[in-house]
Amino acid sequence: MSLTSQNAAQARPSASEEVDLDELCINTIRTLAMDAVQKANSGHPGTPMALAPVAYALWQQFLRYDPKEPAWPNRDRFVLSNGHASMLLYALLHLAGVKAKDGPAVSLDDIKLFRQLDSKCPGHPEYGMTVGVETTTGPLGQGCGNSVGMAIASRWLAEHFNRPGFAIFDYDVYTLCGDGDMMEGISSEAASLAGHLRLGNLCWIYDNNHITIEGHTDLAFGDDVGARFRAYGWHVEHVKDANDIASLDKAFAAFCSRTDAPTMIIVDSHIGFGAPHKQDTAAAHGEPLGADEIRLAKRNYGWPEEAQFLVPEGVRKHFDKGIGQRGAKHRQDWTKLMAAYRVEHPTEARQLDQMMAGEVPVGWDADLPKFAADPKGVASRDSSGKVMNAFAPHYPAFVGGSADLAPSTKTRLTFDGAGDLEPGTLGGRNMHFGIREHAMGAVVNGMVLSGVRASGSSFLIFSDYMKPTIRLAALMDLPAIHVFTHDSIGLGEDGPTHQSIEQLCGLRAIPRLVTLRPGDANEVVEAWRVIVGLKHQPACLVLSRQALPTLDRSRYAPAAGVARGAYVLADAKPGSSTR
Ligand SMILES: Cc1ncc(C[n+]2csc(CCOP(=O)(O)OP(=O)(O)O)c2C)c(N)n1
Numbered sequence: 001m002s003l004t005s006q007n008a009a010q011a012r013p014s015a016s017e018e019v020d021l022d023e024l025c026i027n028t029i030r031t032l033a034m035d036a037v038q039k040a041n042s043g044h045p046g047t048p049m050a051l052a053p054v055a056y057a058l059w060q061q062f063l064r065y066d067p068k069e070p071a072w073p074n075r076d077r078f079v080l081s082n083g084h085a086s087m088l089l090y091a092l093l094h095l096a097g098v099k100a101k102d103g104p105a106v107s108l109d110d111i112k113l114f115r116q117l118d119s120k121c122p123g124h125p126e127y128g129m130t131v132g133v134e135t136t137t138g139p140l141g142q143g144c145g146n147s148v149g150m151a152i153a154s155r156w157l158a159e160h161f162n163r164p165g166f167a168i169f170d171y172d173v174y175t176l177c178g179d180g181d182m183m184e185g186i187s188s189e190a191a192s193l194a195g196h197l198r199l200g201n202l203c204w205i206y207d208n209n210h211i212t213i214e215g216h217t218d219l220a221f222g223d224d225v226g227a228r229f230r231a232y233g234w235h236v237e238h239v240k241d242a243n244d245i246a247s248l249d250k251a252f253a254a255f256c257s258r259t260d261a262p263t264m265i266i267v268d269s270h271i272g273f274g275a276p277h278k279q280d281t282a283a284a285h286g287e288p289l290g291a292d293e294i295r296l297a298k299r300n301y302g303w304p305e306e307a308q309f310l311v312p313e314g315v316r317k318h319f320d321k322g323i324g325q326r327g328a329k330h331r332q333d334w335t336k337l338m339a340a341y342r343v344e345h346p347t348e349a350r351q352l353d354q355m356m357a358g359e360v361p362v363g364w365d366a367d368l369p370k371f372a373a374d375p376k377g378v379a380s381r382d383s384s385g386k387v388m389n390a391f392a393p394h395y396p397a398f399v400g401g402s403a404d405l406a407p408s409t410k411t412r413l414t415f416d417g418a419g420d421l422e423p424g425t426l427g428g429r430n431m432h433f434g435i436r437e438h439a440m441g442a443v444v445n446g447m448v449l450s451g452v453r454a455s456g457s458s459f460l461i462f463s464d465y466m467k468p469t470i471r472l473a474a475l476m477d478l479p480a481i482h483v484f485t486h487d488s489i490g491l492g493e494d495g496p497t498h499q500s501i502e503q504l505c506g507l508r509a510i511p512r513l514v515t516l517r518p519g520d521a522n523e524v525v526e527a528w529r530v531i532v533g534l535k536h537q538p539a540c541l542v543l544s545r546q547a548l549p550t551l552d553r554s555r556y557a558p559a560a561g562v563a564r565g566a567y568v569l570a571d572a573k574p575g576s577s578t579r
């Protein structure tokens with residue numbers, strides 16, 4: 001389909017027209033994406049081309065983000081759930097001048113190395129690889145789930161650290177997502193939870209372009225997304241043209257004015273906007289446009305047709321005048337506020353520093369139990385519950401949680417003041433994920449990305465529902481925690497549907513994931529000691545429903561051997577070999 005005449009008119013500035021800096025910036029994003037995909041000879045040009053004005057309006061006018069301090073704790077978060085549109089994010093990071101320790105987060109040379117081995121611009125955004133990437137995205141729906149965790153964390157941190165006159169935490173979370181994200185079940189689970197928790201600090205922007213890889217969405221998707229989200233308790237805005245900056249501004253302003261519900265902004269867009277033969281087609285989704293089509297698209301934008309990786313004079317400066325200066329002011333005001341907070345609330349400030357550094361308070365393990373030898377013993381889920389309730393009071397950043405199975409997984413924190421994380425009391429220490437395991441994994445990841453040491457729990461068999469989120473935690477080096485109980489035939493009479501067989505092997509096969517299955521109550525203590533101490537790895541603690549004998553440690557090796565992964569409990573007597 002060719003460019004509509006109306007769009008074409010918008011895209012071509014007349015000679016007499018004053019240079020429109022907004023449009024120049026937007027077209028710079030578009031052309032960088034087109035050129036990078038073409039040079040790499042693979043990638044996804046169409047969505048960055050379509051969403052450039054949306055991302056530009058958000059970053060330039062609304063996002064409270066200081067490119068010079070991209071890790072500032074109260075920054076608004078921007079999540080690209082449709083991670084295939086990664087060039088959109090890399091172009092923004094470059095043009096906004098986001099800084100890493102040793103130079104720009106993304107230089108023009110980095111963009112030229114898009115999709116190459118060890119590039120700062122990998123095919124899909126990778127947390128830890130590129131400064132400014134808030135979470136790893138690519139498996140569709142995950143970013144949506146993470147963003148709910150980030151928004152919960154914003155409210156949780158506010159409840160714990162804000163004091164009268166000190167709004168230390170009030171950040172918002174923006175997520176760009178597409179048809180794929182809307183079709184994946186995880187985003188429905190996450191949206192339902194966000195609506196229930198009335199997360200007024202969460203905004204999803206849905207790229208309603210009617211195109212996925214196989215063609216028009218009519219092939220497989222007929223949802224009324226707006227109606228769906230209204231039913232989840234969200235506020236819904238509709239922008240009918242992705243190029244209409246004024247309408248986008250209005251929609252973002254409507255989000256900013258609401259505190260009682262998350263906002264979904266549906267944006268109608270044209271994938272491959274401006275490419276005469278590829279706009280509105282699946283061909284614009286995931287392959288280079290080709291040199292001829294790029295030339296024609298550039299012509300439509302009023303762009304020098306032969307120029308590549310062009311950042312025209314004034315573009316970086318314009319970003320600096322917008323997000324740069326606005327973001328710096330927000331961050332400087334916050335830094336001043338934080339300095340006064342340190343004087344008025346030194347204990348809380350110290351605790352906050354510790355949390356943000358991912359450190360565990362000294363003395364967290366002061367009350368860990370010791371279990372006496374007992375042939376009858378105790379189920380490891382029960383000893384684990386005791387251990388959690390022994391350390392959690394000394395570890396304020398730790399949040400327990402379950403997908404509606406806390407009475408079975410024994411993960412409920414019962415000490416005074418632990419409280420529930422519920423609508424209206426988002427600072428509670430017991431998170432109720434509901435029966436939404438997939439979202440639970442993604443929400444835990446989002447919370448951990450925000451400094452909260454969140455954990456989830458379910459039966460081991462249902463770890464299958466969460467596998468993508470666990471492996472993403474491992475890819476991101478996140479110390480997320482999951483407690484999985486009912487690990488064996490001792491689970492009872494539920495039958496084969498609840499019987500885990502290959503789940504343990506599956507978890508153990510995930511690189512960097514720590515999977516511990518303690519054999520008695522004192523090993524449970526030691527397993528928790530290992531897990532709490534992890535800073536860059538996720539962990540699964542696998543536990544029994546049935547009692548396990550508590551071993552006599554005066555006869556056997558100390559349970560502290562768990563920290564080595566395996567240890568000799570008791571050596572065979574010399575000469576006792578059966579061989
Ligand atoms: C869980 C998952 N399944 C499949 C894919 C492969 N995939 C990548 S993009 C895409 C189509 C996405 O369509 P849409 O979200 O509408 O993106 P658009 O083409 O509009 O940018 C698919 C199926 C994936 N990345 N993640």
Ligand SMILES: [Mg+2]
Nearest residue numbers: 179209211212
């Ligand atoms: Mg689409």
